[in-house]
Structure formats: structure tokens, C-alpha cells
Amino acid sequence: MLIAFNKPYGVLCQFTDRSEPPRPTLAGFGLPPDVYAAGRLDHDSEGLLLLTEDGGLAHRLTDPRHKQPKTYWVQVEGEPNEEQLAALRCGVVLNDGPTRPTDAARIAAPALWPRDPPVRFRKTVPDAWLQLTLGEGRNRQVRRMTAAVGLPTLRLVRVAIGGVRVDGLAPGAWRLVAP
Incomplete structure (x- = not known):
């Protein structure tokens, strides 16, 4: 089952x-x-x-x-640029070693259920959504990867395995x- x-x-x-x-x-x-x-x-x-x-x-x-690839929709703080996306695609170095290459792309804000509690909205700080597909699964990996490229995670939703x-x-x- x-x-x-x-x-x-x-x-x-x-x-x-x-x-x-x-x-x-x-x-x-x-x-x-x-x-x-x-x-x-x-x-x-x-x-x-x-x-x-x-x-x-x-x-x-x-x-x-x-x-088994795992796909995530990630709301990040900031506006991702091509250098940051390229770094995610190539793999970033974390304190426990380099990550494997990742499929990373900016996406439009997905139609999701409301989160309780909601993500804090700040008028002066932009946010964006990424889709990341990973072939590995380390502890808090997505959050650590986005932080490593200067895009802290605000909301993380796994959409596929x-x-x-x-x-x-x-x-x-x-x-x-x-x-």
C-alpha cells in the first residue's frame, strides 16, 4: 500500500x-x-x-x-537573478559538502491553499517562487540551498516525488x- x-x-x-x-x-x-x-x-x-x-x-x-526526484515549490525572499539560479542548477556548497546539480527555475506564484499561519508579507521586500527538483534529500536541504545563494525560504511545498x-x-x- x-x-x-x-x-x-x-x-x-x-x-x-x-x-x-x-x-x-x-x-x-x-x-x-x-x-x-x-x-x-x-x-x-x-x-x-x-x-x-x-x-x-x-x-x-x-x-x-x-x-526518485523530489519537486518543490519554494517562495523565497528577494528577486532571483540568473547567477543565483545557475548556482542552484550547478549545485551549491553547504556545510556538509556540495549538493548535486538541481533543476531550478523561476515560476509564477502557484495557486496553493492558504497557509496557517500565513507567510509574513513585507511591502518593502520582494518575494518570488522557484521550482526545484532534487535527486537527493539532506536535512533541510532546500532551505539551506536557497539561503546559500542569498534567497531565504519563506514557504516550502513539496509537490511531487x-x-x-x-x-x-x-x-x-x-x-x-x-x-
């Missing part, structure tokens, strides 16, 4: 939380029993999360050797997909 879930902002990619006060987890969304997240999405990121009860499938979905897309799923909704 493979489940596509649209993870809302502020939800942890686990079913329990021992912190006080407890934070929202996957347990509150009526998911089938015995599934777990195949990969992670930070609590302050939104969008597609795949879940399965099949350990082998989870490994194939998350292991970089199987090259391989051929599975979040299209048509409201935040907190899920559906079965063919593995």
Missing part, C-alpha cells in the same frame, strides 16, 4: 510526540494503521508525504541510489496510489 498525504504546515512526520505541549502529528488524520512515512518533511514545510507499511518500498522511495503528485489533495487529505 502506498499513500499520498498532503502534510499541513506545523505537522510532524511521525505518529507520536513526547514534547510538552505535544505538537500535531500524523495520528490526527485518519491514516490506515501500520503505515509510516517513507522519508521526512520538516514540520515547517508542507505538501506531499508518502506513507507505506512496506519497508522495501519505503527504502526504494527514499534511497538516493534509486533516484517521482511520478506521484500532491495535485487535488487538500492539506490533511490523503489517497491510495499505485506503487
Whole structure:
């Protein structure tokens, strides 16, 4: 079984939380029993999360050797220029080493669900949207990459993993997909 879930902002990619006060987890969304997240999405990121009860499938979905590209829509602070986009495309050097080359393009603001809480709007600071497709998945990688080129991330939404897309799923909704 493979489940596509649209993870809302502020939800942890686990079913329990021992912190006080407890934070929202996957347990509150009526998911089938015995599934777990195949990969992670930070609590302050939104969008597609795949879940399965099949350990082998989870490994194939998350292991970089199987090259499941992950596509993100990223709202950044600032106006990206061609040098910044070229740096993202070539790969940037982070504190844990260089990233692999990335597909990076500026896009029009996508039609997305409202985020709660909303991204802070500042009249004097422009923002823009990028689409990034990565073949690896390090901790907070997209945020670190955009910051490294001078474009801090304001909102991060994963829209696809391989051929599975979040299209048509409201935040907190899920559906079965063919593995």
C-alpha cells in the first residue's frame, strides 16, 4: 500500500510526540494503521508525504541510489537573478559538502491553499517562487540551498516525488496510489 498525504504546515512526520505541549502529528488524520512515512518533511514545510507499511518500498522511495526526484515549490525572499539560479542548477556548497546539480527555475506564484499561519508579507521586500527538483534529500536541504545563494525560504511545498503528485489533495487529505 502506498499513500499520498498532503502534510499541513506545523505537522510532524511521525505518529507520536513526547514534547510538552505535544505538537500535531500524523495520528490526527485518519491514516490506515501500520503505515509510516517513507522519508521526512520538516514540520515547517508542507505538501506531499508518502506513507507505506512496506519497508522495501519505503527504502526504494527514499534511497538516493534509486533516484526518485523530489519537486518543490519554494517562495523565497528577494528577486532571483540568473547567477543565483545557475548556482542552484550547478549545485551549491553547504556545510556538509556540495549538493548535486538541481533543476531550478523561476515560476509564477502557484495557486496553493492558504497557509496557517500565513507567510509574513513585507511591502518593502520582494518575494518570488522557484521550482526545484532534487535527486537527493539532506536535512533541510532546500532551505539551506536557497539561503546559500542569498534567497531565504519563506514557504516550502513539496509537490511531487517521482511520478506521484500532491495535485487535488487538500492539506490533511490523503489517497491510495499505485506503487
